[in-house]
Amino acid sequence: MADSRNHSAAVTQAKELAARADALSGRLIDVTSVIYRPDERGEPQAVGSAVLLAIGSIRFVVSAAHVLNEGSVHNLYIPTGSELTRLDGEATRIYSKGAETVADDHVDVGVVRLNGEPWDSLNDSHFTQWLEIDHDGHFLKGYAFALLGYPLTKQREPIEGQYVVARAYRVAALECNRRVYEQEGHDPNTHLLIGFDRRRTWGAEGPVTAPDLYGVSGGGIWNFRKRSLRDAARPPWLAAIAIEWRRRGQYKYVLGTRIGVVLSVLAQRYDDVHRTIIDLARIRPN
Numbered sequence: 001m002a003d004s005r006n007h008s009a010a011v012t013q014a015k016e017l018a019a020r021a022d023a024l025s026g027r028l029i030d031v032t033s034v035i036y037r038p039d040e041r042g043e044p045q046a047v048g049s050a051v052l053l054a055i056g057s058i059r060f061v062v063s064a065a066h067v068l069n070e071g072s073v074h075n076l077y078i079p080t081g082s083e084l085t086r087l088d089g090e091a092t093r094i095y096s097k098g099a100e101t102v103a104d105d106h107v108d109v110g111v112v113r114l115n116g117e118p119w120d121s122l123n124d125s126h127f128t129q130w131l132e133i134d135h136d137g138h139f140l141k142g143y144a145f146a147l148l149g150y151p152l153t154k155q156r157e158p159i160e161g162q163y164v165v166a167r168a169y170r171v172a173a174l175e176c177n178r179r180v181y182e183q184e185g186h187d188p189n190t191h192l193l194i195g196f197d198r199r200r201t202w203g204a205e206g207p208v209t210a211p212d213l214y215g216v217s218g219g220g221i222w223n224f225r226k227r228s229l230r231d232a233a234r235p236p237w238l239a240a241i242a243i244e245w246r247r248r249g250q251y252k253y254v255l256g257t258r259i260g261v262v263l264s265v266l267a268q269r270y271d272d273v274h275r276t277i278i279d280l281a282r283i284r285p286n
Contacts, residue, residue, distance in 0.1 A: 017229045021172050024235050025146045025222065031128045032219055034150040034166040035067055036084060036158075037074035044077065044084060044158050046166070049149035049219035051241060054127035055266065056276040059114040062262060063218030064243045065093050068110035080118045084164065089113045094257070094265045096190075107190065108243040109257045111266060130280045133259055134223045134237035139188045140178055144229050146236050147171050147194065147254055149219025151211045169211060171196060172229055173254070180251050192221055192240040192256040198247070213245040213254065221256040 031052050036044035048067030053060045061078065068091065070076060077084040094109040147170065154167040176193040186193060198210040222236035240256030267274040 017172065020229045020232060021146060021170070024224070024229075024232055025148070025170065027132070027235050028146060028148045028170065028220065028222060029168055030125055031132075032148050032150075032168065033061075033078045034155065034168075035063060035070075035087065035218065036077045036164075037070050038077075044164055046150055046152055046155035046158065046215055047076070048215055048217050049242075050078065051218070051220045051238065052127045053238075053262075054124065054129055055263070055273055056130070056280060058270075058273055058276060059119055059122075059127055060266070061087060061089075061112045061114060062241055063110055063112075064241065065105070065108045065110035066243075067218045068112065079164065079166065080122060083118070085118055087112055089115055092265065092269055094262060106186070106244075106255070107257050107261065109241050109262055111262065113270075128220070128238050130283065132235075132237055133263075134225075134239040135260065137189070137239070137258060137260060138223060138225060140181075141175070142177065142227050143175055144172055144224045144226060144232065145175060145192075145194045145239065146222040146224065147173065147196075147216065147219060147242055148222070149213070149216030149242060151213055152215035153211050155215065169213075169216070171201065171210060172224075174227070176251065176253055180253065184246075184251060184253075186255065190258055190261055192258055193253045194221060194256070195252065196245070196254050197252040213247075216242055216254075217244065218242065221254070 033050045034046050035048045035050050037047050039045040047070045050061050050063035053062050076087040078087050089112040092111045094107050096105045096107040151169050158164050173194040173196050181188050201210045219242045220238050221240040223239040224232040224236045226232040240258050242256045244255040246253050267277050
């Protein structure tokens, strides 16, 4: 009987937390996209996720570099309204300092600067704005985070009638502690680690096995700025770009590259981005 009551209480708690996450993180789906390439039949095949980002009026697509690398072989496309738009633009690859090979690159972020139509005409609501970014980082506070992206296992049948349908997946998790960062060799100033064991997750219906996260790379990791979702009262801020899912080993987690790293590189590369960030830096989120 005690086990039954405990299970019922845990399910109730999971439902409450899921409802809280739903209420606060609806904005995430607006600024997160799936990335497609054509398969052998010319139909869209998902290869990863991306976050649309605006720095003032300057617009970017941010994703994992290994996702954008598909563009060296295939055209890449992102849904824009009722169409799939080819992802063209000036690309920036952000590397780990000291990385000698791709395997050593644990930053693994790529950015495409968007110009022309339909990008210029898209409403601002499609892009993460300055005041939706976690500029302070909030390192190693054990906060709750939301991860949103497009797992490949959920995109196997993207064509439904005349429409291309993408299916997002969201998970809430806590940041890993300092010991995990140290033992896994990640710098919290550069990286963000959130715990995720797909066989030990809870949904509104109780214990569930989560889907594989392959394809979520390039999605955003968003900071609720509280240790418990129950205490969160404001929508989360974009804190990092997910680049890797560590499913084996002593620690199981999702690895992200801090958004501050991305902003710093873009400011160094583009003079107009640098000037815009200086202007925007006077406006800080509460």
